[in-house]
Amino acid sequence: MSSDPWGRVDETGTVYVRTAEGEQVVGSWQAGSPDEALAYFKRKYEGLVVEIDLLERRVRTTDLSAKDAETAIGHIREQVDAHHAVGDLDALRVRLDKLTQTVAERREQRKEAKAKQAEEARKAKEELVAEAEKLAQSEQWRAAGERLRALVDTWKGLPRLDRKSDDELWHRFSHARSAFSKRRKAHFAALDNQREEARRRKEKLVAEAEALSSSKDWGPTSARYRDLMQEWKAAGRAQREHEDELWQRFRGAQDVFFQARGEVFAERDAEQRENLTRKEELAAEAEKLLPVGDLKAARAAFRAVNERWDAIGHVPRDAKAKIEGRMHAVERAIQEAEEAEWRRTNPEARARAAGLTGQLQDAVDKLRGQLEQARAAGNTAKAQKLERELEGRQALLDQALKGLEEFGG
Known part of the structure; x- marks a missing residue:
């Protein structure tokens, strides 16, 4: 007979284990000595301890599911209870009971986390839907279209909700995108129709201008050309690929007529020289608007000058390019000021510039901190590498x- 603080073997070879409920039969041992019997079943106990240690570690340090953890606990408990x-x-x-409680708590925590994640996803998708529905009414076709595409990418990155809620929100989201696409398509279709109508009208104007180019009825024909010019301006712009060609033909027809008129009425050279003097005065007046300060005032003043300019007749041919070039230079300067003002006040471009600046500033600050650490640690090679990186990022930041600054700060 052999005994241990936790068990014994009687004279028949029966092995017992001591528990709070009294002795329990472990099994029968006939193959060796009682000490060997106790050693064998003590090793089986140690094996159970190892299994529980491992399971506790997995529950504590991995994402083992509650279901798998409970299955493993049940398997070990069966062996213990046997x-x-x-x-x-x-x-x-006691350890298995505590572990069971831990798994239950973790299940509840994961349930709460999942519910929180679902609620956050719902809120995020509702915000996406609200923004998409607002964008559906926008006429900023390019910006709104790009934003809607970005919203789709954001949506794809969010977790799915329950099927009913997810389908309802997606239906609204998709409907908003479809509505915007339909409106944008209709807008550009209408714009194409307008440009096509402008092309047809201008082709008729060109045909008439070309037919009049050989006229010798100077007064009425000149008046008709002025009317044609007004009709040209009122017709709107044709498609880009047609607009320049039609304009060249239209102006070319007028040039043919007015050149012939000038050649026949040489005595009118004096009038043209006077026109040149007046246009030079107007060009000088227009040039005083530069550099552009008050854009609105400059635009209005130039328009007024241009109206008086249009009312003046032809100038000598050899002076035409130079005098018109002076006016065109002022016009281009005002247009460039308008474009600069638009870029300066464009909130999307400013936001992108500000975002990039912030990212680069963060990168520079981080590199400076790393550089100071490397220097403090005496790591010369790393410090030199960080210095080169810092120089590059600082240049980008500058x-x-x-x-x-072009956006006003």
Whole structure:
């Protein structure tokens, strides 16, 4: 007979384990000595301890599911309850009970986290839907279209909700995108129709202008050309690929007529020289608008000058390019000021510039911190590498700050 604090073997070879409920039969041992019997069943106990240690570690440090954890706990508990080991089985039951409670708590935590994630996803998708529905009414076709595409990418990155809620929100989201696409398509179709109508009208004007180019009825024909010019301006722009060609033909026809008129009426050279003097005065008046300060006032003043300019007749041919070039230079300067003002006040471009500047500033600050650490640690090679990176990022930051200044800060 052999005994241990947690078990014993009687004279018949029956092995017992001591528990809080009394002795329990572990099994029968006939193949060797009682000490060997106790050692065998104590090793089985140690094996159970190892299994519980491992399971506790997996529950604590991995994403083992509650279901798998409970299955593993049940398997070990069956072995403990079968009393086929010698050791403190009651302590193992306490550990298994505690582990069961831990798994239950983690299940509840994961349930709460999942519910929170679902609620956050719902809120995020509702916000996406609201923004998409607002964008559906926008006429900023390019910007709104790009934003809607970005919203789709954001939507794809969010978790799915329950099927009914997800389908309802997606239906609204998709409907908003379809509505915007339909409106945009209709807008550009109408624009194409307008440009096509402008092309047809201008082709008729060109045909008439070309027919009049050989006329010798100077007064009425000149008046008709002025009317044709007004009709040309009122017709709107044709498609880009047609507009320049039609304009060249239209102006070419007029040039043919007025050149012939000039050649026949040489005596009118004096009038043209006077026209040149007046246009030079107007050009000088227009040039005083530069550099552009008050854009609105400059635009209005130039328009007034241009109206008086249009009312003046032809100038000598050899002076035409130069005098018109002066006016065109002022017009281009005002147009460039308008474009600069638009770029400066464009909130999307400013936001992109500000975002890039912020990112570069963060990168520079981070590199400076790393550089100081490397220097403090005496790591010369790393410090030199960080210095080169810092120089590159600082140059990009300086360039981005200069670009941001164009937006007014």
